[in-house]
Amino acid sequence: MTTTDETQAARPAGRPRSARAEKAIIDATLDLMGEGISLAELSIEAIAARAGVGKTTIYRRWSNKEDLVVDALAKLKSPLPEMGGRSVREDLIAYLEVVRRDACDARSRCVLNIAMNDAERHPRLVERIRQATIEPRRAVMSALLQRGIATGEIRADLDVPVAMATLVGTVMWYVRSVGLDGVDGLPHDIAERIVDQLLAGLASR
Amino acid sequence: MTTTDETQAARPAGRPRSARAEKAIIDATLDLMGEGISLAELSIEAIAARAGVGKTTIYRRWSNKEDLVVDALAKLKSPLPEMGGRSVREDLIAYLEVVRRDACDARSRCVLNIAMNDAERHPRLVERIRQATIEPRRAVMSALLQRGIATGEIRADLDVPVAMATLVGTVMWYVRSVGLDGVDGLPHDIAERIVDQLLAGLASR
DNA sequence: GCGTAGCGAAACTTTAGCGTATCGAAAACG
DNA sequence: CGTTTTCGATACGCTAAAGTTTCGCTACGC
Numbered sequence: 001m002t003t004t005d006e007t008q009a010a011r012p013a014g015r016p017r018s019a020r021a022e023k024a025i026i027d028a029t030l031d032l033m034g035e036g037i038s039l040a041e042l043s044i045e046a047i048a049a050r051a052g053v054g055k056t057t058i059y060r061r062w063s064n065k066e067d068l069v070v071d072a073l074a075k076l077k078s079p080l081p082e083m084g085g086r087s088v089r090e091d092l093i094a095y096l097e098v099v100r101r102d103a104c105d106a107r108s109r110c111v112l113n114i115a116m117n118d119a120e121r122h123p124r125l126v127e128r129i130r131q132a133t134i135e136p137r138r139a140v141m142s143a144l145l146q147r148g149i150a151t152g153e154i155r156a157d158l159d160v161p162v163a164m165a166t167l168v169g170t171v172m173w174y175v176r177s178v179g180l181d182g183v184d185g186l187p188h189d190i191a192e193r194i195v196d197q198l199l200a201g202l203a204s205r
Numbered sequence: 206m207t208t209t210d211e212t213q214a215a216r217p218a219g220r221p222r223s224a225r226a227e228k229a230i231i232d233a234t235l236d237l238m239g240e241g242i243s244l245a246e247l248s249i250e251a252i253a254a255r256a257g258v259g260k261t262t263i264y265r266r267w268s269n270k271e272d273l274v275v276d277a278l279a280k281l282k283s284p285l286p287e288m289g290g291r292s293v294r295e296d297l298i299a300y301l302e303v304v305r306r307d308a309c310d311a312r313s314r315c316v317l318n319i320a321m322n323d324a325e326r327h328p329r330l331v332e333r334i335r336q337a338t339i340e341p342r343r344a345v346m347s348a349l350l351q352r353g354i355a356t357g358e359i360r361a362d363l364d365v366p367v368a369m370a371t372l373v374g375t376v377m378w379y380v381r382s383v384g385l386d387g388v389d390g391l392p393h394d395i396a397e398r399i400v401d402q403l404l405a406g407l408a409s410r
Numbered sequence: 411g412c413g414t415a416g417c418g419a420a421a422c423t424t425t426a427g428c429g430t431a432t433c434g435a436a437a438a439c440g
Numbered sequence: 441c442g443t444t445t446t447c448g449a450t451a452c453g454c455t456a457a458a459g460t461t462t463c464g465c466t467a468c469g470c
Contacts, residue, residue: 014445015437021447036322038243043427054448059429113322116381117241138382155409159402161383162395166371166403169378174370176321177343190367197364198371201406204360219415220467226417248457259418264459417466425458436447 017061024051025058029072034106039069039118039125066125073111073129078102080140088148089195095141096171096191103175104186138164170194222266229256230263234277239311244274244323244330271330278316278334285345293353294400300346301376301396308380309391343369375399 028050032042042065048055062068081098083091102108111133119126141164148154171194175186187193233255237247247270253260267273286303288296307313316338324331346369353359376399380391392398 012445013439013443015439015447017446018437036325038245038322041243041245044429045427048448052448054450055429056431056449057447060446117243117318117322120241152409154407155405158407159398162375162379162399162402163407165379165382166375166399166407169374169376170367170371171374173374173377174367177370178366193364194367194371197367198403199406199408200360201404201408202359202363202368202371203404203406204357217415218413218469220417220469222416223467249459250457253418257418259420260459261419261461262417265416412470414469415467418464420461420463422461423459426456428454428456429452430454431450431452433450434448436445438445439443440441 021053021057025053026072026075029068030076030107033110039114039122070125070128076107076111077133078108080136088144088151088153089199091144092167092195093191096167096194099168099171100175100191103172166198226258226262229258231277231280234273235281235312238315244319244327271327275330275333281312285341293349293356293358294404296349297372297400298396301372301399304373304376305380305396308377371403
């Protein structure tokens, strides 16, 4: 057909698509969702306006809203917490520090908002988010606690699911209650304080 | 002006407003919000249809959506947890059991959803919810932990704000993660297990 | 029983977003 | 340079929902 080698590049004729526009669209989508806009309220027109882009440019890439949101959330995937592995206590602190930072970040928060609020209305989308984002983190946390049990740092009869809810839930709830006033007013060592208090227990000796 | 005594009743002429319709409107509002409808998506038409009422009947009582929601949430105010007071451990369990039940109840959940998601868009409304619903519960929980410190059941150096986030956050997060699959599949003694594990601590002795 | 005001139903006007089409300009390629 | 495709902008027809108004009917007090 054409004179170009189709088996390799097959670069299409004409002006190439702007990577800059694509990034602006993704960013605008994440920004709007980070501002608390629900999936239902999110409008293509608002995204186009925010991105400084024509609606055509969006519809040329994504045929509907859900596809765009999936792609946008995929770009968001922050790396799994990096843990030194020296002690379970230190790894728990490092993990919760990442959770704390995510909980304070509007863009990361919107992932959880969607997962929790739109589960019934967009089951496939929510399931994709669960598999891609939530499950890997749960697995890391679970493995970490199991390792602690093996090394003796953690009590052998630990209820692991409850402990995972405790560690993450404490950070999330703390940020949402105390930290609502000023997100930056959080103590910088909150992750360490939480881990130490939970390891030691609330009761007196 | 009129012949009636205006200082007291000043009952207006004509057909009185139907208390039955008013209750139906409030109930429909709470039901819809309990189904996960956000404040922005909540439509007067949906409320009218659900309540079996004309839109006129709603607009005659509330001039806008926010006023209606405030009134509806005010009717929702569930009683503060009743605690026996025998031991701090038992009271904590009783308190968390109430939290667990609220976390599973759609109508109660919607209060928190609004408080967390619509804080920026409806600051006055959210503040009213905080003062009426959240703060009293935080005060009860704080007093309970202080009592535990006084009686020696709780360690004296407890970080009370962190501990409050731990107790409530664990229940909320547990319900949201484990309980998402089947709300009724929750262990019935989850409050007791959470309290005991937190009192004892996660570390081995 | 008359007047008044609330009742539910339905028609209306307005607004917002969707998805498509069209435009002149711009960017890559041969 | 000419072709091809994308760019941002704008306009269009369509649908859904909001909020307002109208209408015939109903319930209560005088």
